[in-house]
Amino acid sequence: MTEYTLADDLALALQLADTADTISLDRFRALDLVVETKPDRTPVTDADKAVERAIRANLERARPDDVVLGEEYGGEGAAAHAHRQWIIDPIDGTANFLRGVPVWGTLISLVVDGVPVVGVASSPALTKRWWASTGAGAWMLDQTAPTTDHAARRLEVSKVADLGGASVSYNSFQGWDDAGHLDALTRLNRTVWRTRAYGEMWAYMLLAEGLVDVVGEFDLKAYDVAALIPIVREAGGAFTSLSGGDPLWAGDALATNGLLHDATVGLLAL
Incomplete structure (x- = not known):
C-alpha cells in the first residue's frame, strides 16, 4: 500500500x-x-x-x-x-x-x-x-x-475565558428540543453573554476564526463533523461530544475555544 x-x-x-x-x-x-x-x-x-x-x-x-x-x-x-x-x-x-x-x-x-x-x-x-x-x-x-x-x-480561536462573556451558537432550538435537553439550553442561555443559531458548518468556522466561543448541537452523523474537528482543534479549540467524549460517532457535538470547554460541559450536565 x-x-x-x-x-x-x-x-x-x-x-x-x-x-x-x-x-x-x-x-x-x-x-x-x-x-x-x-x-x-x-x-x-x-x-x-x-x-x-x-x-x-x-x-x-x-x-x-x-x-x-x-x-x-x-x-x-x-x-x-x-x-x-x-x-x-x-x-x-x-x-x-x-x-x-x-x-x-x-x-x-x-x-x-x-x-x-x-x-x-x-x-x-x-x-x-x-x-x-x-x-x-x-x-x-x-x-x-x-x-x-x-x-x-x-486561524485562532478566541481568548474569552468566562462563560458570562461568551457568544454561543446552539444551531437550532428544535434540535435541542427533540433531544430532550431544552433545560440545558436554557441554563446555557441564561449564563452566557449572547446566543445565536448560526447553523450548519458555518458556526464551527466562526468559532475557528475567533468570532464565536461555543457551538453545540444534536442529531449529527460522522459526515457532519469529521471535517470540522481538525479545523477547530488546529485553531486551538476543543471539540468533543456534548458530554465530553469522542465526537466522531457520538451523534452530537460541542466545540469551544478550549478555555470554556470544561465549564460548558459541566453547565450542560447531559
Missing part, C-alpha cells in the same frame, strides 16, 4: 473541494434544481448527488485503497474501523442550498485510525474555504478580501 504524507492528503482534499465547488455553485439557485425527499425525510438535491459522485470518482483514482463514507451513497465495509477513511458531506446545509440561502458547503475529511487528521470546509456561495491538517494549523481563504490580500490566513 502506498504511503502518503498529510501534506499529500490535504492537497488532494483541496483539489476535491475545487471540483465540488464547481459543481455545486453551478446548481445553486438553478431553476431546474431537482429536489427529492430521502427515507429519513431530509431533502437531497441533484447537486448533493453529483458532488459526491465526483469526489468518489476522484478518490477511486487517487486513493484506491482507502475507504469512503458519504452522506448520499453510504460507506464500504466496517467504516468506523477503517485504517484510512475519507468522510464526505457533499453539501452540508442542503435545506439552505435548495432555498437559495448561501450558508452551505462541502465537507471533506480524512480519518486515520478513527482520528480526523485532515479537514476541508468549502463554501463557494460565501466565497470562503477553511482547512487544516494535524500539526499544520488551521487556515482560511476569503476571496471577498481585497484583491491585494488573497492569501490564506491562519
Whole structure:
C-alpha cells in the first residue's frame, strides 16, 4: 500500500473541494434544481448527488485503497474501523442550498485510525474555504478580501475565558428540543453573554476564526463533523461530544475555544 504524507492528503482534499465547488455553485439557485425527499425525510438535491459522485470518482483514482463514507451513497465495509477513511458531506446545509440561502458547503475529511487528521470546509456561495491538517494549523481563504490580500490566513480561536462573556451558537432550538435537553439550553442561555443559531458548518468556522466561543448541537452523523474537528482543534479549540467524549460517532457535538470547554460541559450536565 502506498504511503502518503498529510501534506499529500490535504492537497488532494483541496483539489476535491475545487471540483465540488464547481459543481455545486453551478446548481445553486438553478431553476431546474431537482429536489427529492430521502427515507429519513431530509431533502437531497441533484447537486448533493453529483458532488459526491465526483469526489468518489476522484478518490477511486487517487486513493484506491482507502475507504469512503458519504452522506448520499453510504460507506464500504466496517467504516468506523477503517485504517484510512475519507468522510464526505457533499453539501452540508442542503435545506439552505435548495432555498437559495448561501450558508452551505462541502465537507471533506480524512480519518486515520478513527482520528480526523485532515479537514476541508468549502463554501463557494460565501466565497470562503477553511482547512487544516494535524500539526499544520488551521487556515482560511476569503476571496471577498481585497484583491491585494488573497492569501490564506491562519486561524485562532478566541481568548474569552468566562462563560458570562461568551457568544454561543446552539444551531437550532428544535434540535435541542427533540433531544430532550431544552433545560440545558436554557441554563446555557441564561449564563452566557449572547446566543445565536448560526447553523450548519458555518458556526464551527466562526468559532475557528475567533468570532464565536461555543457551538453545540444534536442529531449529527460522522459526515457532519469529521471535517470540522481538525479545523477547530488546529485553531486551538476543543471539540468533543456534548458530554465530553469522542465526537466522531457520538451523534452530537460541542466545540469551544478550549478555555470554556470544561465549564460548558459541566453547565450542560447531559
